[in-house]
Amino acid sequence: MDEQIGTKWMKMKKESEKEKKVIYKTMKRIRMIEEAIAEKYPEGKMRCPTHLSIGQELTPTIISMLTSKRDKAVSTHRCHAHYLAKGGSLKRMIAELHGKTNGCCKGKGGSMHLIDMKVGFMGSSAIVGNSIPVGTGIALAEKIRKTNNISIVYLGDAATEEGVFYESINFAALKKLDILYVCENNLYSVYTPLKERQPPNRNIVETVKSMGVEYTKNLTERKTEDLYKELKLVLGKIKKNGGPGFVEVETYRWREHCGPNYDNHIGYRNESEFMEYQKTDPLNMLEQMLTKEVVEFEIWKEELEKRISDEISRAFEYAEQSPWPEETEGIKGIYADNGSYK
Amino acid sequence: MKFCELVRKAIEDEMDKDETVICYGLGVTDPKGVFGTTKDLHKKFGNKRVFDMPTSENGMTGIGVGAAIMGLKVIMTHQRVDFFLLAMDQVVNSAAKMHYMYGNQLNCPIVIRLIIGRGWGQGPTHSQSLQAWFAHIPGLKVVMPTFAEDAYTLLREAIQDPNPVIYLEHRWLHETNESSVKGNISIGKARICREGKHCTIVSNSYLTLESIKAASYLSERHGIECEIIDLATVKPIDEKTILESVKKTRRICVLDTGFEICGLASEIISMVCINNEIELIDKPIKGSMKDIPEPTSYGLTKNTYLDAADISRKLLKMFKETIVENELMKLKPTRHDIPGDSFKGPF
Ligand SMILES: Cc1ncc(C[n+]2csc(CCOP(=O)(O)OP(=O)(O)O)c2C)c(N)n1
Ligand SMILES: [Mg+2]
Numbered sequence: 001m002d003e004q005i006g007t008k009w010m011k012m013k014k015e016s017e018k019e020k021k022v023i024y025k026t027m028k029r030i031r032m033i034e035e036a037i038a039e040k041y042p043e044g045k046m047r048c049p050t051h052l053s054i055g056q057e058l059t060p061t062i063i064s065m066l067t068s069k070r071d072k073a074v075s076t077h078r079c080h081a082h083y084l085a086k087g088g089s090l091k092r093m094i095a096e097l098h099g100k101t102n103g104c105c106k107g108k109g110g111s112m113h114l115i116d117m118k119v120g121f122m123g124s125s126a127i128v129g130n131s132i133p134v135g136t137g138i139a140l141a142e143k144i145r146k147t148n149n150i151s152i153v154y155l156g157d158a159a160t161e162e163g164v165f166y167e168s169i170n171f172a173a174l175k176k177l178d179i180l181y182v183c184e185n186n187l188y189s190v191y192t193p194l195k196e197r198q199p200p201n202r203n204i205v206e207t208v209k210s211m212g213v214e215y216t217k218n219l220t221e222r223k224t225e226d227l228y229k230e231l232k233l234v235l236g237k238i239k240k241n242g243g244p245g246f247v248e249v250e251t252y253r254w255r256e257h258c259g260p261n262y263d264n265h266i267g268y269r270n271e272s273e274f275m276e277y278q279k280t281d282p283l284n285m286l287e288q289m290l291t292k293e294v295v296e297f298e299i300w301k302e303e304l305e306k307r308i309s310d311e312i313s314r315a316f317e318y319a320e321q322s323p324w325p326e327e328t329e330g331i332k333g334i335y336a337d338n339g340s341y342k
Numbered sequence: 343m344k345f346c347e348l349v350r351k352a353i354e355d356e357m358d359k360d361e362t363v364i365c366y367g368l369g370v371t372d373p374k375g376v377f378g379t380t381k382d383l384h385k386k387f388g389n390k391r392v393f394d395m396p397t398s399e400n401g402m403t404g405i406g407v408g409a410a411i412m413g414l415k416v417i418m419t420h421q422r423v424d425f426f427l428l429a430m431d432q433v434v435n436s437a438a439k440m441h442y443m444y445g446n447q448l449n450c451p452i453v454i455r456l457i458i459g460r461g462w463g464q465g466p467t468h469s470q471s472l473q474a475w476f477a478h479i480p481g482l483k484v485v486m487p488t489f490a491e492d493a494y495t496l497l498r499e500a501i502q503d504p505n506p507v508i509y510l511e512h513r514w515l516h517e518t519n520e521s522s523v524k525g526n527i528s529i530g531k532a533r534i535c536r537e538g539k540h541c542t543i544v545s546n547s548y549l550t551l552e553s554i555k556a557a558s559y560l561s562e563r564h565g566i567e568c569e570i571i572d573l574a575t576v577k578p579i580d581e582k583t584i585l586e587s588v589k590k591t592r593r594i595c596v597l598d599t600g601f602e603i604c605g606l607a608s609e610i611i612s613m614v615c616i617n618n619e620i621e622l623i624d625k626p627i628k629g630s631m632k633d634i635p636e637p638t639s640y641g642l643t644k645n646t647y648l649d650a651a652d653i654s655r656k657l658l659k660m661f662k663e664t665i666v667e668n669e670l671m672k673l674k675p676t677r678h679d680i681p682g683d684s685f686k687g688p689f
Binding site: 105113128158191329 | 368369371372373374393394395396397398399400401424425427428462463464465466467468632633634635637638639640641642644645646679
């Protein structure tokens with residue numbers, strides 16, 4: 001190998017190793033947080049409907065790596081991974097799940113309504129499709145203000161069945177908004193598989209493309225490196241040339257739709273499908289890759305796990321010690337006036 | 343049989359009897375079958391008549407309207423009233439108007455089952471009781487049964503009704519098997535579920551169960567006899583039953599699971615107050631949800647929902663009786679956000 005190419009190759013390898021480690025770190029952190037919530041949920045201290053992101057950590061991890069805190073994101077009922085990947089405060093999220101005053105919505109929102117505006121996470125909605133036009137409006141505002149920031153809209157596969165999805169896509173295409181719609185297709189809406197909701201061979205990417213969205217792609221979480229490359233490409237184009245993008249990413253939810261348990265036994269999906277996705281768990285695959293590629297990965301990993309689990313313990317302590325909201329808080333903030341808008 | 347089983351049975355019996363009845367909604371055919379209310383119906387009637395649907399509330403409501411004007415009887419289900427808000431256009435501008443607007447040439451026999459609830463951090467967008475919205479619209483009927491047997495009777499009648507009927511089920515009633523008291527029930531008829539001469543309580547849905555608890559306490563400990571009217575039909579409202587009762591008791595307390603402003607309680611109180619034949623002894627009592635979005639936090643919802651203790655306290659004040667707090671405390675559930683200890687969330 002010619003020496004110059006050799007060093008370049010070495011450099012590239014280093015670069016990609018660094019990136020992979022960042023991805024691993026963020027994903028692992030989200031996974032461990034969600035598992036901790038699942039473990040503690042039955043204690044009955046987090047008393048609100050909770051939709052875990054376990055199995056769906058990779059896409060938001062990559063997207064947040066490729067965007068900045070100035071870029072905005074909105075999300076759905078299943079918002080923990082989106083919020084955490086974007087850099088949302090962990091302890092304020094856990095406090096929110098506990099309904100405490102230090103929660104990111106002062107306890108008024110719960111698990112399905114997370115927000116951390118400091119890092120551009122502009123909220124999530126418990127109503128399917130509800131945040132799609134809101135994220136589109138965010139992109140409109142950014143465009144009017146000429147900020148060059150991107151708006152990310154996370155949605156599930158079921159949200160593409162709502163009229164508001166098409167209305168938003170149309171408007172984004174019309175106004176060439178800088179926005180990326182990320183449809184995380186985990187094959188189900190609650191217990192209903194895609195085939196009961198959409199005709200076979202529906203290609204949502206083609207549909208959106210034909211509506212005038214230029215940057216579109218079918219992706220899967222089962223191929224980490226490709227996913228990274230493609231998302232980088234799409235986001236790069238939006239940043240550089242402007243205009244909307246849409247990606248559909250194949251993914252899989254491990255636990256029940258809502259709540260901490262596994263639910264393969266109830267019969268809406270089968271164990272073998274579940275096992276198939278377990279085999280291609282992006283976190284596990286990345287771990288195997290890094291074990292081969294990185295010297296002393298095990299040691300690094302152990303330290304990482306230790307750091308994360310300390311952070312999680314601190315977040316739960318923070319949440320449990322945080323006071324309940326004052327009763328008077330309940331009647332505040334209905335309108336934005338008298339300083340209640342804070 | 344439990345409320346949820348009787349809802350299911352009403353659908354099953356109507357589908358058996360009338361093959362124009364169809365039934366669909368998110369989760370209708372899944373293993374949980376909308377809290378048991380549609381469980382396995384598709385196995386009996388096939389997937390042409392019973393099916394799951396795309397997450398397309400507005401479109402699917404309009405589709406139901408289209409099928410209904412063609413002569414099918416449509417039962418549509420949503421797991422929360424809040425999700426149905428996407429479909430307000432179709433229910434208000436199509437379903438409710440068609441018969442009138444097209445000069446009685448077509449009608450729209452559609453039943454829209456909507457689930458309301460409280461507790462377990464349902465929060466601002468999963469907990470609303472919007473019966474007043476629907477009752478506000480000419481052309482809609484609004485039914486909200488309390489007793490399991492009434493749920494059955496009223497649902498069967500709703501399915502056969504030639505008009506759009508909004509049928510509201512409280513999540514905390516699904517597991518109950520309260521049998522109804524004497525007398526027939528039908529759409530448009532309120533049910534007197536306890537007789538009394540001192541005060542009329544008009545309440546609906548889950549709140550009627552709390553009213554009954556309060557009424558027993560008030561009778562036993564204070565000799566106050568409440569007459570409870572369960573407003574199983576919100577619209578058309580049974581003015582006659584309400585007014586006749588208040589003529590007798592000359593006191594009224596209205597309890598509603600919905601919001602207080604422009605709500606059902608205000609409507610009923612105004613109905614009583616403008617009636618020439620009624621002269622109230624005491625100011626009416628109004629108990630509904632405060633004009634505040636429902637917070638999620640367990641800490642903030644403690645005083646959000648009315649329970650038997652709150653109802654008793656309101657009435658004791660009316661009758662200027664001494665309030666014995668520790669007795670009232672016994673009327674409270676152990677935890678305000680669950681119907682019983684068997685409930686572990688998340689729903
Ligand atoms: C308008 C509306 N309809 C129905 C629901 C009930 N619901 C909550 S989550 C959900 C599933 C949505 O599936 P998907 O968008 O694929 O997201 P996933 O849960 O798979 O992440 C449904 C139907 C809702 N919240 N809002
Ligand atoms: Mg899905």
